[in-house]
Amino acid sequence: MVFEKDGYRIHYAQAGEGQDIVLLHGWGGCIGSWKPLMRDLSTRARVSVPDFPGHGQSAEPPVPWDVSDFARAIADWMRALGMEKADIVAHSFGGRVAIVLAAEYPQLVNRLVLSGVPVPGLLEMRPSPRKRLRSGVYRALRAICSPALVGRVRAERMREALVQRFGSPDYRVLSPAMRKTFNRVIAQNLAVFLPRIQAPVLLVWGDQDTAAPIDIARALEGRLKDAGLVVFEGADHFAYLREYPRFYAIVRQFLLEGR
The missing domain is CATH 1.10.287 (Helix Hairpins)
Incomplete structure (x- = not known):
């Protein structure tokens, strides 16, 4: 399935019926990054998974984009699919988009699950x-x-x-x-969006994540209005895959059984 608007297109997959859940992949990922979670959640919800423009089967954006551009595109896509309020599960770059989405389009976001998300502007990270x-x-x-x-x-x-x-x-x-887009994405300050997020947020992090160190998760827990943190000891940037059974159980409890 394909959504098109303003010169860009989003290829996406959808399965199940019920409450809307959107899964947002990381940079370089695609719909397939979420295959196990889409399969399992779709037994109880309508799960929609996009390929971000420039990823998977979605063509590159017509001009270099920043995170806000990606969030706007996802918001337009969600509206086109008739979503009134969706839960968002996001990894890495997808989490950057989810942060802006929750701040800029709060009417579309119910709850957030974020894993391994770099947040420029949150911590002063001195390079080695x-x-x-x-x-x-x-x-x-x-x-x-x-x-x-x-x-x-x-x-x-x-x-x-x-x-x-x-x-x-x-x-x-x-x-x-896409290199120009990548440069704009990593340079955008996302910390400024955090005070505007009203949705409950569950942070699931690997304590061995070097792309988004655990200190980011702890700082996010302190800065967000309603957030909790679950740490997977020994897991890296891909904690949601390395510890999938545990990750799925936590997400299921937070999104589907904790209502």
Whole structure:
């Protein structure tokens, strides 16, 4: 199934009947990231899972987007599907979108489950000396890759070589257009949205998460109006998959049995 509007399209899957639950995947993920949870929740609810634009079977957005753009698109998609108020389960980048969605479109959001969500602006995260060194070397080498110095074609090749050498795995596989979107996404301050979230929030985190350290979860618990934290000891950024039976039981209790 496909939703289209304003030059973008969202491919999505849907199963079940009843209360609406939306599952939002992380960066580089897709509908398949939620296959077990969609299967299990759809026995008692209507579960809808989108591929974010630029992911899965959804085409890239027409221009570089930030998190607010993704949240607006998801809000439009939810309205088109007739959702009046949905529960949201989100991982990583999907959680960034869920935070903005809950703040900007509170009429669409009932409850939130967030796992492994980086939240720019929430904590002062100082990069390690090694990371600062790599960043400095990258900036210095990129300055040399100027079309005025080496020509346009050679500059593009050199810059791509730098990306492959210094970029993160997520960044290296992106198209040039999606790299611009990625840069806008990671730069957007999300902490400013937190005071506006009224929905109850369940935080489920792995204490070995290096992409979104456990300190973020603890800070979120303190900053959100109505939040609780469950920590999976020994689990990493993908706690929702590593500890799936436990994750499912907690989500089921929070969304379906705690009413």
